[in-house]
Amino acid sequence: MLQIAVLGYGTVGSGVVEVIEKNQELIQKKAGDQVYVKHVLDLRDFPGDPIQERIVHDYDVIVKDPEIKVVVEVMGGINPAYEFVKAALEAGKSVATSNKALVAKHGAELLAVAKEKNVNFFFEASVGGGIPIIRPLNTCLTADDVDEISGILNGTTNYMLSKMTFEGLGFDSVLKDAQNKGYAESNPEADIEGHDACRKIAILTSLIMGQQVNFEEIPTEGITNITAEDIKYAQAMGRRIKLLATSKKKNGMVYARVAPFLVSADHALYGINDVFNAIFVHGNMLGDAMFYGSGAGKLPTASAVVADVIDALRRTENAPVEWKKEPLRLADVTEAKSRFFVRLKGDIAQAKAMFGDDMAKGWSVSNIIVDGECGFITNEITEKQFETITARSENIVNRIRLL
């Protein structure tokens, strides 16, 4: 029997127990022996739950138990998750986690400890929930210079933007709907301000660069400024607004950002709606690829965690992952070029006066959606130029980058 412990009996933790129970037979085949959850660490008790007899309140019981081969960390947050995971690895136990905050902050160090102890630190579920993306990046795209990752990495905001798109609703009403459905927390900041997506793109960028990318340095805009009118403009342009987390390599530098983007109908990410996530990847040999699926939810996330557990149980050696601790200096995104969709109070003549006739050559001007406004798409222009040009104006209603 292969014995494991689960830290945290919340949504994902109870999902892990459920997946192992429901798919017991096939998991046994894959792992080579029966997988059994021996301990579940939680502060609470769960009277009446079949797991109750396996609940422990003291982490020492787990970390000192030589029968425990793999520790599943699904508590969330940095402390005490960090201390617990590190102690497990140091005790020679592999760890599988879904904790994006932990991985984004301490991934490099925990991978190094795992390597030293010849065990594994796996975190497939930390990005994209059930979608395989971490392991494909680490084991399938290794012959490629991955020069772009652009993902819809937050299901809550994608649900909200889809609902605004297909039902013409405003931001506040779709937020309430998402909260009612349990997709958004009562404090929705981590989702709608882009913080969740930011940590996830920091992890993915660290992996493709082989080096720590600090999430605090990734410029992050959420979707709180997106209105029903913006959506109408998008539709008039045949585009959809998506909250993207994106990293692009240019001349050896990485430009990373989280922001709403206008995605055209011929892009693979255009069709990704509702709570689904997708990660678009470009490699210099592979070309375009995309990974799509359930980016969150109890069972899809638990499915990825349990697959990590199985992989950890089958291996007797450390699977090398390059992620150096020294932080990578990200490129200055104000130097990056984008095309901007701009809504301006006034008419196109005023827009041209602002940007200059020369720059306005070849602009596409959107249908007029809101009286007294014009909506237009600029040529490629750096963020800095854009800010300089528009800084003095009080007539900019909104601006959204084009992918």
Added chain:
Amino acid sequence: MLQIAVLGYGTVGSGVVEVIEKNQELIQKKAGDQVYVKHVLDLRDFPGDPIQERIVHDYDVIVKDPEIKVVVEVMGGINPAYEFVKAALEAGKSVATSNKALVAKHGAELLAVAKEKNVNFFFEASVGGGIPIIRPLNTCLTADDVDEISGILNGTTNYMLSKMTFEGLGFDSVLKDAQNKGYAESNPEADIEGHDACRKIAILTSLIMGQQVNFEEIPTEGITNITAEDIKYAQAMGRRIKLLATSKKKNGMVYARVAPFLVSADHALYGINDVFNAIFVHGNMLGDAMFYGSGAGKLPTASAVVADVIDALRRTENAPVEWKKEPLRLADVTEAKSRFFVRLKGDIAQAKAMFGDDMAKGWSVSNIIVDGECGFITNEITEKQFETITARSENIVNRIRLL
């Protein structure tokens, strides 16, 4: 230095050499040391090509060279690829191959030899070209009961069907175009009759079932019966015709088939056009997932092969894959239920007379596209029932299953 050999200097073989050269530095980082192609086996010489000095004509040079750690087999065909691969594994060398025919036929045996010798037999590139799908199935979806795989697994036919859809062209003219562009062979049978897709779904089904699925037993229809009129009907129904290779589990049995299907606009496979491939997967915990990318082509395929090489070089142990040799008995697809789109010479009254009023309840009848015909969609009905009902009629113009 990590030395490898490449069997076959054709499209993929030269791609492998190119990928290793172009991405040398990053491949070195991932593999832990420089990867060098020491020998290339080919019957031909390549005067003027930098590879010429490394060309060998005798396989013994490779299989007896203790410095060769990994053999790349990209010759295609069964013989002598099978003998060469087996000999390499028996000599304690890992193998990476893109050869779907070899894997479909001898995968179980070659995996067993690799396991016995504690080396690896990898074949990521044999399905979906550069798209990671084999390794995700073997290492990421291991906690799931994968109950459906439906893929667009052949880029040539997807290109042809896309061209028929977007440009209204007929079968013969898009076939000629595909041949001119080098997407289709001068003898296009393997693609257009579905044989290529059939071998690929046999491999995927073997992997999810852990047991040999003989490709000869998978009912396979190609796209040669698809006409410009069928495409017009599809468009009128808001659907697209795709050549799908599909396996579905029901009550422990597997229904596998390759055939054109009418895919609705809300399905993830609807938007996969041109030469792209995509593999849709459903797991009982994961839900829906999809993998998308370049299913063929020199560099994408070579990228997957080289990633296999790197993985093989990093491992000192066999990665277990369950694929028993005993053939799985597939379910009888004539018992499987589908909805059919039918084109019938005559009117809907005649269609109802044929199928019976009761069965015709709730039928959707398509716009009339061709004079003297009616197009309608049946209720769910087994293949056998459908055949029985329509066998006596000479008025059936075509019938296409709905996904």
